[in-house]
Structure formats: C-alpha cells, structure tokens
Amino acid sequence: MAGQVAIGSRSGLRSALPLLLPAYLWLTVAIFLPLSAMVFFSFMTELPLSGKAWSFTLDNYTAFLSQGLYPTLLLASLRLGLEVTLWCVVVGYPAAYVLAKVLKGRSREAIFLLVILPFWSNGLVRIFSWAMVLREGGILDTALNAVLPIKINIDLMYSYPAVIIGLVHSYVPYMVLTCYLTLQAIDGSLIEAGRSLGASRLQVLKRIVIPLSMPGLVAGAALIFVPVVGSFMEPRILGGRTGTFYGTVIEDQFVAVFNWPLGAALSFILLAVVLVILAVASPILRRAA
Amino acid sequence: MRTTRILEWLGRLYIWLLLAFLYLPIIIMALMSFNVSPFYQLPFEWTTEWYASLWQNDQLISATWNSVEIAVITTIICVLLGSAASLALYRYEFRGRKFLQALLFPPIAIPWLITGTAMLIFFFGVGIGRGLFAILLGHVALALPYVIVVVSARLQTFAPELEEAARSLGANQWQVTDRVTLPWIMPGVIAGGLFAFAVSFDQFVVSYFLSTPGQTTLPVEIYAAIRKGFTPEINAVSTIIIVVSMALMLLTARFFKFGGAK
Numbered sequence: 001m002a003g004q005v006a007i008g009s010r011s012g013l014r015s016a017l018p019l020l021l022p023a024y025l026w027l028t029v030a031i032f033l034p035l036s037a038m039v040f041f042s043f044m045t046e047l048p049l050s051g052k053a054w055s056f057t058l059d060n061y062t063a064f065l066s067q068g069l070y071p072t073l074l075l076a077s078l079r080l081g082l083e084v085t086l087w088c089v090v091v092g093y094p095a096a097y098v099l100a101k102v103l104k105g106r107s108r109e110a111i112f113l114l115v116i117l118p119f120w121s122n123g124l125v126r127i128f129s130w131a132m133v134l135r136e137g138g139i140l141d142t143a144l145n146a147v148l149p150i151k152i153n154i155d156l157m158y159s160y161p162a163v164i165i166g167l168v169h170s171y172v173p174y175m176v177l178t179c180y181l182t183l184q185a186i187d188g189s190l191i192e193a194g195r196s197l198g199a200s201r202l203q204v205l206k207r208i209v210i211p212l213s214m215p216g217l218v219a220g221a222a223l224i225f226v227p228v229v230g231s232f233m234e235p236r237i238l239g240g241r242t243g244t245f246y247g248t249v250i251e252d253q254f255v256a257v258f259n260w261p262l263g264a265a266l267s268f269i270l271l272a273v274v275l276v277i278l279a280v281a282s283p284i285l286r287r288a289a
Numbered sequence: 290m291r292t293t294r295i296l297e298w299l300g301r302l303y304i305w306l307l308l309a310f311l312y313l314p315i316i317i318m319a320l321m322s323f324n325v326s327p328f329y330q331l332p333f334e335w336t337t338e339w340y341a342s343l344w345q346n347d348q349l350i351s352a353t354w355n356s357v358e359i360a361v362i363t364t365i366i367c368v369l370l371g372s373a374a375s376l377a378l379y380r381y382e383f384r385g386r387k388f389l390q391a392l393l394f395p396p397i398a399i400p401w402l403i404t405g406t407a408m409l410i411f412f413f414g415v416g417i418g419r420g421l422f423a424i425l426l427g428h429v430a431l432a433l434p435y436v437i438v439v440v441s442a443r444l445q446t447f448a449p450e451l452e453e454a455a456r457s458l459g460a461n462q463w464q465v466t467d468r469v470t471l472p473w474i475m476p477g478v479i480a481g482g483l484f485a486f487a488v489s490f491d492q493f494v495v496s497y498f499l500s501t502p503g504q505t506t507l508p509v510e511i512y513a514a515i516r517k518g519f520t521p522e523i524n525a526v527s528t529i530i531i532v533v534s535m536a537l538m539l540l541t542a543r544f545f546k547f548g549g550a551k
Contacts (some may be wrong), residue, residue, distance in 0.1 A: 012383035019377035023370040023433055030430030031396045031404065034411035036465050038403075040409050052313065095307045098300035111304060114540055118311050121536040122491045125527040128515055129318035132524075139317050169311065169336075177309075230400030233493065237515055247402055254406050254498060264410060267403050278398060 035271075042265035051152070060265035070249070070266065077246035081229040084167045085221050091168060092175030092220070097209070099176070100183035112180065118177075119173035127234050130166045131157060134238070158240030166238045167228055175220035182216030183209070215284060222281040226274050246270065315531060322524035327435055334459035339521040349526055352510040355421060359506065360489040363428040367485040370429075371436030372478050376470065379444040393434040401494035404431070409498045420504040427495045432488040443477025453548070483541040 004011040041047075042061070064070045099112055108152045118126060133139045135157035144154055156162045186209065194204040210217075235243030250270070253263030325334035343349060378390060401514065405427070414424045447470070455465045470476075493508035500509045507530065514523050 012381040013385075016377040016381035016383055019373040020389065023374035023437065024392070025432060026366075026370060026426075027392065027396065027430055030391075030408060030426045033531060034404070034407035035395075036401075037414055038407040041414075047413075071467040091307065091310075094300070095304055098304050102297050102300045103304070111308070113539075114308055115311065117535055117538055118315065120487055120491075120541075121315075121531045121534040122493075124493045124510065124512060125318075125531050126315065128511070128523070129314035131515075132318055132321060135316050155333065169314070172307075173311070226398065227400050230402040232402060233512065235496075247400075249453060250402060250406065260410060263406060267406050271403050274398075274400065274403075277301075 013103045030115055030268055038264045039268055041261055041270050043260045047121060047260055061269075063262060064265060070246075073244065073246045073249055074269070077229045077231075078247060078273075080163070080167070080231075080235075081225045081241060083164060084171060084228045087164065088167045088172045088175040088220065088224050089217065092172045093179050093217070096176045096179035096183055096216075099180050100186075101188075115176050116173050119170075119177075122168055124233060126170060127166045127237050130162070131237060132171065134162050152272070158242060160239065162222070162238040163235050167231065170234065172225040174223045175217075178220035178223065179216040182213040186212045196233065196256050200236055218281055218284045221243045225277065229274065230270060318524055319528045319531075322521060323529045324521070327521050338523040340364055342522055343510075343525055345402040346522060349507070349510055349522070351499055353526075354507065356490055356507040359421065359425050359428055360486050362425060363432055363489040364486045366429050366484050367432045367436045367514035368478055368482045371433055371481055371485075372440055372474070375437050375444055375474075376466070378441060379447075389533060393437055395436045396431060401431075401492075405495040405498040408495065411424050412499065419499050419501045423433045423499040424496050424506065425503075427499055428489040431492065431495060432485035435484045435488060440477045443474050443480075483537055487534055487537050487541070490537075491530075499510050539541050 035242075043056050043058065044054050045057045045059065046052045095115065099108060099115070103111060135155065135217075140156070141154040145151060156165070190208055190212075191204055194208050195201075199207065230247050232245065232247030235245045235248055236251075239245075246266070247270075250263055250266045253259045253266065320333065322339055323335055325336045325338070329347065378386060406425050408423070409419070412418060412426070417423050417426070451469050451473070452465050455469045460468065491508065492506075493512065496506045496508050497512065500506065507526070511523055511527065511530075514520065
C-alpha cells in the first residue's frame with residue numbers, strides 16, 4: 001500500500017487510463033452494454049432488427065405474472081437452488097472441517113487440490129458422466145444388482161434426484177473451498193480452551209466453530225445458489241421431461257421459440273432476484289473480509 | 290484420547306468417500322470410452338475403436354480446432370489487457386479505483402445464462418451477430434476479471450520499495466516495469482493465462498447462445514450430441530477434454546498457490 005501513496009502524488013488517473021482503458025472498454029462492450037440492452041429489449045414488442053414494427057410495452061412482464069407457469073417455475077428453480085445448497089453444506093462442511101483441522105502438511109495440500117480439481121474441469125462433461133452412472137442398466141444399477149441378492153431396478157436417470165445429484169457434484173467443491181478458508185483461520189487454541197473449560201465436542205462445534213466459520217458458509221451458499229437457480233444444461237441432460245425449470249424456459253425463448261423480448265424479460269427478472277439475494281448476503285460477506 | 294482418534298479416522302474415511310463421489314463418474318466415463326459395447330454393457334472389453342473413429346468425425350474435429358483457437362486468442366488478449374489493468378489498479382491512486390475493482394465482480398457473479406442471452410441480444414442488435422468472433426468477444430470478457438484478480442493477488446505480495454530503488458538508480462518507467470515488476474508478477478500472469486485458457490476452453494453456456502451451426506465450439510457440439518443420444522465417441526472426446534482441463538489446472542496450481550503466494 002505504501003507504494004500507492006508514494007506514487008499517488010503523480011497524476012494518478014491520467015497515467016492509469018491508458019493501461020485501464022482496453023480492459024474496461026472490452027468489459028463494457030461485452031458485458032455491461034449487453035446487460036443494459038437486455039433491459040431495453042425486455043420492454044419491446046418485437047426485435048427492431050426483423051424489420052417489423054415495434055413499440056414499447058409492459059406485456060413481457062405482465063406475461064410473467066399472468067401466466068402462472070413462469071412464477072411456478074421460478075419458485076421451482078429457487079427451491080432447486082435451496083436444496084442443492086443445503087446438500088452442499090451437508091456434504092461439504094464436514095469435509096472442509098477434516099481438511100482444515102484433522103489433516104496436516106502434504107496430505108492436506110494434496111487432498112485439497114484433489115477436491116478442487118474437478119471444479120475446474122468441464123462442467124458439461126461431468127454432468128454427462130453421471131448420465132452413464134444413473135441410467136437403467138447403467139453402472140449403479142449393474143453394481144447394486146451384482147451385490148444384492150434380490151433383483152432391483154435403479155433408474156434414477158431423468159428424475160429430480162438425478163438433477164440434484166448432478167448439481168451437488170458440480171458445486172460442492174465451492175462449499176469445501178470457502179468453508180476450508182474460514183475454518184483454517186480459526187485459532188486452534190480457542191477450541192482447546194473451550195474443551196478444557198468443560199464444553200463437549202458438540203458444544204464447541206455449535207458455539208465456536210460454526211459461528212466463526214459462518215462467513216465461509218454464506219459465501220459458499222451464495223456462490224452455489226446463484227448459478228443453480230440459473231442452471232438449464234444440468235436439468236436438461238439429467239432431468240429429461242422432469243427437468244423443466246426457469247432456466248430451461250429462458251433457454252427455450254432464445255433457441256426454440258425465438259421470443260427474445262420475453263426471454264429478455266425473464267432473464268432480467270432472474271437477474272433482479274439474484275441481485276437481491278447477493279445484496280442480502282453481502283453484509284455477512286463484508287464482515288468476513 | 291481414544292474417541293479423538295476414532296473421530297479423526299472417521300474424518301479421513303469421509304474425505305475419501307467424498308473423493309470417490311467426485312471422481313467415480315469421471316473414471317467410469319473414461320473406462321467406458323475404452324469399452325467395446327456402444328451401449329455401455331458389461332463385461333468390459335478393451336478397445337480404442339472410439340478414439341480412432343473420432344478422427345473420422347469432421348464436425349467434432351473442426352469444433353475442437355475452433356475451441357483451441359478461441360482459447361489461445363482469449364488467453365493472449367486477457368493476459369495483455371488484464372496485466373495492464375492490474376498494474377494500473379495497483380500503482381495509481383485515483384478516484385473511482387474502488388468502483389473499477391467492484392466492476393470486476395458482476396461478470397463473475399451473474400449466471401452465465403443471463404450474460405449469454407444478454408450478449409446474444411446485444412451482438413445481434415449492433416450487427417456483430419453470432420459466430421466465432423462473437424464467442425471470442427464473450428470469452429475474453431468472462432475470463433478478463435479472473436486474470437485481473439489473480440494478477441492483482443500476486444501484486445499484493447510485491448514490495449513497492451523495489452520499484453522505488455530501481456527508479457532512484459536511474460531506471461525509467463518502462464525499465465522499472467520490464468526489469469523489476471514484470472519478472473515478479475510473472476507467476477501470477479502465467480496462472481492468470483492458464484485460468485483464462487480454462488475458462489474459455491470449458492465454456493459452454495455463453496458459446497451455446499453465440500454459436501451458429503457452422504461456427505461452434507467443442508462443448509456446444511458435445512451438448513448437441515448428448516441431446517441426440519449417447520455414443521461412445523462422446524465419451525472418448527469428453528475423456529480427452531477432462532484430462533486436458535485437469536492437467537491445465539494442475540499446471541496452474543504449480544505456478545500459483547490459491548489464496549496468495551508466500
């Protein structure tokens with residue numbers, strides 16, 4: 001920080017501008033202008049490009065409200081986001097705890113990397129790999145029938161649980177990462193002090209560990225919830241006919257039905273919901289920083 | 290403390306279960322890409338037939354080249370623009386610096402479905418349309434914030450006195466940057482570049498909305514194939530992708546410790 005003060009006296013913005021301009025110009029053209037354009041389009045009757053007459057309208061938003069389908073699907077997507085987030089907490093938090101407080105040295109580093117690694121590999125391909133495991137006559141089916149004496153049919157493919165499994169698999173590394181970072185920062189002597197003062201393991205967990213790692217939990221939850229609510233590829237591949245969610249309806253408007261203004265309105269409503277959620281989470285996140 | 294030891298043992302067991310959950314589907318997919326039966330029937334019989342038939346699939350091969358080209362160009366652009374912006378944000382104090390830093394988060398936090406459809410609308414509206422150029426525009430915008438964040442994290446470990454020392458020894462601004470600052474941030478730049486490559490190479494959602502039948506990338510092609518029905522060829526190409534992207538990330542981790550360097 002000292003460097004900034006020392007150099008700061010020299011004409012700050014004028015020297016910084018040539019270095020900043022290319023990057024921020026690019027972001028403006030490819031992110032910020034498109035997002036504004038989407039808002040603009042969502043109030044139109046037609047695409048101005050197609051040569052047809054267009055005018056401003058609120059129809060796309062009233063369509064959302066008057067057709068019960070869209071709010072229902074938005075709720076279904078929010079519920080999906082909530083369920084996946086909860087499963088990620090249940091599956092990921094204990095793993096983060098073990099990584100931060102039980103494992104040490106090189107084995108911790110190696111296992112941490114192993115947990116994070118799949119997250120940075122292709123999400124589409126990982127979802128596809130579950131299709132092979134879950135379908136009837138797939139690996140899970142074959143393996144269970146080889147072990148169990150009775151014949152059972154496991155066909156989870158194209159079901160709600162399949163979508164949940166696929167999404168939890170995709171996003172749980174996020175939760176492990178954020179919780180690990182906050183859990184690791186907890187001073188071990190706090191836990192020891194609690195224990196030596198007579199608190200049980202459960203009490204230490206409830207009164208010390210979980211409250212102190214709350215920022216990590218919230219950060220992980222926000223990072224998982226937001227993309228899951230907007231997911232469409234995972235429900236399509238693993239959910240089949242049961243996989244109709246808010247995201248898949250938006251996808252349809254752009255690639256199948258070609259009602260772009262309605263798609264823009266639906267996208268913008270999703271964006272608003274997402275921003276509200278991030279705004280609610282941000283005070284807790286800021287306290288962590 | 291016997292209970293402690295049992296609990297720790299259970300904890301280790303749990304981690305291995307989680308790793309099994311994370312890796313089993315991927316491993317199974319990789320195995321099935323070497324299985325003779327196109328319907329994934331067991332018993333397992335070894336073959337490399339599906340990899341061989343990949344070479345006959347012109348559509349997949351051209352999509353793969355598109356993916357590689359776009360990822361390489363994205364990486365180069367992001368490294369140049371991202372490093373410059375990081376340096377400016379680090380070096381200079383000016384009004385609105387905090388705001389510019391905050392602007393990096395919407396592209397990361399907003400779901401790709403929203404960003405992708407917004408780009409489709411806008412690019413169409415201004416006449417860029419869809420296709421490889423539009424995909425490139427989008428990929429750079431998605432990867433750029435990651436590069437700036439990674440390079441800035443590396444810059445945080447830089448000692449500004451080094452620049453001062455070089456300057457007082459008579460080096461001009463360019464020499465200071467070239468001889469002192471750049472060598473120090475190089476690990477961050479390389480990591481940021483690998484990050485950008487991974488973001489672009491694995492990107493599906495945004496490419497999906499911006500592609501046209503002839504101008505498409507590998508993940509989009511795979512998605513179309515999955516929706517038509519499973520074939521072992523998709524397994525083969527998916528296995529190759531996953532190996533490439535994991536290797537990339539391992540390489541990145543070598544250059545850059547997550548959460549800042551020592």
